[in-house]
Amino acid sequence: MTKSSLWKAINKYKWGYLFISPWILLFGAFGLYPLLLSFYLTFFTYNFIEPQAQRFVGLGNWIHGFLDPLFWRSVFNICYNQAIFIGLTFCISLGVALLLKQVGAGGRLYRTVYFVPTVCSVVVVMTVGGYLSSPEGPIQAYLLNLGLLKEPIHWKFDKWLSMPVLAVINSWKWFGIQTVIFLAGLISIDPTLYEAAAIDGANAWDKFWHITIPQLNPQIVFILVMNGIYGLQMFTEVYMNFDLYGGIYHQALTPVLYLYAVAFDQSNMGYASTLGLMLAGLIFILTMLQFRFIQREID
């Protein structure tokens, strides 16, 4: 290529490259570079107070991570929480979406109201939800009055109840958005499918299992993948309600909370970086498994 034709090519394409360049620059500085740095940091102990004390530890952080009971405890906790959250939110939002479809245009006001918690911040929701569900709050008072509860439950200090209660509060926050997603899916299902099934003598239950659920596949996939990626990185919810190690039994320790504690309480950036990579790896594997599973379902 001669010099002038190279110049011509650059001139021809310059706008494309120019318009895309902010992303390239920012991705280099705050995407690629941190990614490489995070691998680099895993081989050292490093803290801000004495950066000169940086020490090479080889695979030490990785071995520590794979053998760290607290890390695996945090992985168990978040899976426990997400299993309840995903199941509960799925049932509620699909049920509400079916009801909204039935009432048609009259459901607009309900849809608007159900969406309000979604636009509120996690900090607000956790403050309000935490107070309402506390032993001093109204929910437990009602249940005590009705005799459904014998004594107040201090769920923030309970080994097994902390995560389920957080899951219920989060369901309250997020079911609105999932309802709207499901409703959009339900409305787009071809009504002739139901009519054909009715002629074949299918009852409501058959229609639900054999038409509604398979037809909602794209929405279900979307919700599962999003929950997998975001839910496993839960932080604010537990940071606000518990200490940095997730309470006396570590019952609410999530991986990101643990990473935060290692980084800013123990100021061990190298190990925190290792934990970040381990969690990212787990999320990646999970997402891949979901896609695999879904692929098989479609085949």
Next chain:
Amino acid sequence: MVTRSQVYGGRFYRALKIRKNLSRWIAYFILTLGGGVVVYPFFYMVMNSFKPGPEILHAPMKLPSRWVVTGYIAVWRELQVPLLFRNSLILAVSITLLNLFFDSLAAYALSKLRFPGRDTLFNLMLATLMIPGVLFLIPTYVIMYRLGWVGHFRSLIIPASISVYNIFLMKQFMQRIPDELIDAARIDGCGELGVYFRIVLPLSRPVLTTVAILTFMGSWNDFFGPLLYLMEDPSKWTVQLGLQYFNTSIPGENAEQIWAATTAITVPLVLLYFLLQDQFMKAFAGMRLK
């Protein structure tokens, strides 16, 4: 034409109609109950924010015996409320504006301009969406610390000023703008920037609204980012950090301030949502599926 009632016979059809109506009423009943579950915490929050302090603890479910604003006054006195709102606004507005500009430029290039490597670049972008954010947490903090950006707004604004997800949304939208329009503008002597400002941006209003809402809300509600980078310096706190200030481990402490502060943070947002509800719902749920 044979109508349905003729096929089924009038009586059977009427019975079917009654059954259908009944199930409609049951649906309305359950939905209203659900609405109560959603609204009650907000009602509780607003009600308690106007209660005298001791009543919040001793009569949490009753309406206030006197409507007072002592909680709000206490919040106002203990925190620099206008400063918190100002800081949150600085962050949210600058991140939103930068995103609208950079994302739409990139999306325009990816959807309407031709240059070698364009599709590879776009695939690379999509691949980065799969990387969980937690991976960047520690190394980014280390970088910010070394740059001396910790405690400055730029540590939150600059990395957030462009987003692949938004670029993706905008690209999907801009692909539907007819090429003839753009070519016509070029023939009329518009440069690429002219096409972008005069044709592409005005036609992309709906997707720009979506991105603006998502970005603004994300920044306004963010807690982790400000906690990491702005916690040390109270003059840099956002509204979310301000609320956290009243949360203590002692139950009932600061109850007045907590309810007043949560109400003050939530009400503007909910009002904005009611004003723009269709855009909000499309932004959060509708666009993601397309």
